[in-house]
Amino acid sequence: MKIRYTSRFEDFIEFSVFHHTSPKKLRKLMLRQLMLVIVFSAAIIGTLYYISFMKNDYYYLKFGFLVIPMFMVSQYMAYKKYPKKIREEMPRYLKEADHRDFAGDHEIEILDDGILEKPSGEKTEWMNIREVTSTNRHTFIYISDTRAHVIPRERVKKKAYENFMKELEKRRTSCSAAGDR
Numbered sequence: 001m002k003i004r005y006t007s008r009f010e011d012f013i014e015f016s017v018f019h020h021t022s023p024k025k026l027r028k029l030m031l032r033q034l035m036l037v038i039v040f041s042a043a044i045i046g047t048l049y050y051i052s053f054m055k056n057d058y059y060y061l062k063f064g065f066l067v068i069p070m071f072m073v074s075q076y077m078a079y080k081k082y083p084k085k086i087r088e089e090m091p092r093y094l095k096e097a098d099h100r101d102f103a104g105d106h107e108i109e110i111l112d113d114g115i116l117e118k119p120s121g122e123k124t125e126w127m128n129i130r131e132v133t134s135t136n137r138h139t140f141i142y143i144s145d146t147r148a149h150v151i152p153r154e155r156v157k158k159k160a161y162e163n164f165m166k167e168l169e170k171r172r173t174s175c176s177a178a179g180d181r
Contacts, residue, residue: 001109001110001163001164001167002107002108002109002110002164003107003108003151003156003160003161003164004105004106004107004156005105005106005107005151005152005155005156006104006105006106006152006155007102007103007104007106007150007152008103008152009091009102009103011138011150011152012090012102012103012150013086013087013090013091014135014137014138014150015138015140015148015150016086016090017083017086017087018133018135018138018140019140019146019148020082020083020086021082021083021086022133033075033079036075037068037071037072037075040068040071041068041071044067044068045065045068048063104119105119106118106119106149107119108141108149108151108164110164110167110168110171111123113125113126114126114128114129115129115141115149115168117149122143124143126171126172126175127175128143128144129141129142129143129172130142130143130144130145132165132168132169132172134153136153137152137153137154138150138151138152138153139151139153139161139165141168
């Protein structure tokens, strides 16, 4: 079974946004930012407490409790602007890097032992497909932690897409069941 579609650079950008803002990635990003806020806050409070203690004037400590919420708000705003920043920066990256093979006509064929993507000729065995995730506009077949075949759903016939996804899921399920034994 095969599915044919045409990819555009916009599909690659949407994959990048989806991948970098997925719940798993966001948890890591938020944890990293939370640790940064805690360390930064502790350093500010500690420094200002020391200055206040030395001068016997706790005016400086009040300043710390004002700066920390401002820092937290700025981190939250940066987190919210992250997808927009990816969309702005990705076209420049695509021009600089060699991604000619991404845009254009593609075909993914389901084989007995995996999937074959053309025109690259990249074959991925069933056990190496990490996950299959869909949005309203795209389906991402992850072939590594950071790479995926991007299928733009609006450029594929609905019936062909549904049949392809059923067969893909059936093969993945049977492969994972055989691997569990």
